[in-house]
Amino acid sequence: MTMTRVHRSVREYDVFARKARVDPLHHVGRVVAPDDDLAQAYARATYDEERWVEMVIVPREAVITVTAPGDE
Amino acid sequence: MSKRPVGGPVSDLVLSLADCKQLLGLRYAEWCSATPTLEADIAAAAMGLDDLGHSRVLAGCLSELGEDPRGPERESDPAAYRNVAFLDDTWTEWEQFVAANAILDTAFTVMIESLAEGEFEVLRTRLRKMLAEERYHFLHGRSWLNEMGMSEAVEQAWREAVEWFGPDGGELRKRLAGKLERPEPKLKIDWSKWDPIRRRTKSGAIDKHTFDMLRGLEEQRYGITGAETPARG
Numbered sequence: 125m126t127m128t129r130v131h132r133s134v135r136e137y138d139v140f141a142r143k144a145r146v147d148p149l150h151h152v153g154r155v156v157a158p159d160d161d162l163a164q165a166y167a168r169a170t171y172d173e174e175r176w177v178e179m180v181i182v183p184r185e186a187v188i189t190v191t192a193p194g195d196e
Numbered sequence: 197m198s199k200r201p202v203g204g205p206v207s208d209l210v211l212s213l214a215d216c217k218q219l220l221g222l223r224y225a226e227w228c229s230a231t232p233t234l235e236a237d238i239a240a241a242a243m244g245l246d247d248l249g250h251s252r253v254l255a256g257c258l259s260e261l262g263e264d265p266r267g268p269e270r271e272s273d274p275a276a277y278r279n280v281a282f283l284d285d286t287w288t289e290w291e292q293f294v295a296a297n298a299i300l301d302t303a304f305t306v307m308i309e310s311l312a313e314g315e316f317e318v319l320r321t322r323l324r325k326m327l328a329e330e331r332y333h334f335l336h337g338r339s340w341l342n343e344m345g346m347s348e349a350v351e352q353a354w355r356e357a358v359e360w361f362g363p364d365g366g367e368l369r370k371r372l373a374g375k376l377e378r379p380e381p382k383l384k385i386d387w388s389k390w391d392p393i394r395r396r397t398k399s400g401a402i403d404k405h406t407f408d409m410l411r412g413l414e415e416q417r418y419g420i421t422g423a424e425t426p427a428r429g
Contacts, residue, residue, distance in 0.1 A: 130232040162340070165336035166236075166238070166239055166336075168332045169332070170235065
């Protein structure tokens with residue numbers, strides 16, 4: 125991936141957002157960035173299709189899978 | 197910090213800020229398919245749109261700040277634009293983008309914060325939204341600056357930011373270095389050459405292509421005149 129040639133190391137982040145306070149946060153996409161600052165800037169620039177009231181990012185490595193597709 | 201900006205009436209300062217933001221927005225946009233990553237391309241486009249919008253808001257404040265400093269010379273003289281020299285020409289290196297994004301954009305934000313805390317009601321009310329958007333510009337610029345480190349472009353941008361603050365801009369300089377979490381580089385500035393209207397020591401002006409674009413002449417080259425409009429259907 126090009127990013128790894130530009131940055132020494134990168135992390136994946138999941139992006140969650142909601143349009144209204146009464147809505148739950150939902151997954152809107154992912155960004156790849158070398159640090160939390162750039163990940164915030166990229167998430168805001170990339171997923172600006174709505175006037176979100178809230179957007180958060182979560183490092184993919186912080187996600188703990190409880191069940192996954194294919195689990196019985 | 198004194199409430200009145202240095203270097204002349206507040207409208208002169210706001211026009212310089214508007215011109216800098218317009219040029220910064222255009223320079224960002226020029227890079228929206230040329231940065232090292234797709235994500236930075238998208239960020240360049242978004243930041244460019246933000247700064248062009250900020251320029252319009254700032255220019256819209258001028259009528260409420262006294263006599264409008266924009267004269268007819270802006271139609272014929274590129275040097276009538278009050279932008280910092282760093283924005284005169286298209287950036288050829290990514291380091292220049294990062295330097296402008298981290299240092300100059302943040303310097304403009306420091307000034308906007310100062311104006312938003314100041315005594316002019318129109319600025320106190322209209323500049324707040326800009327600061328929310330500028331947070332992302334700052335995160336983007338600071339991260340790339342940390343990635344790439346100091347460079348000749350960074351030092352030049354910092355020098356021009358200090359010049360743009362003006363000879364009495366000590367408090368603004370401290371705020372800029374504080375935000376960037378870096379000491380200001382050692383700068384020798386010949387304030388006897390400082391132009392208080394353009395807020396810079398360098399002569400020169402924006403390139404002809406950009407000047408023509410600002411005046412709407414470049415767009416006309418690609419426009420379709422009424423007589424040449426092809427029939428539809």
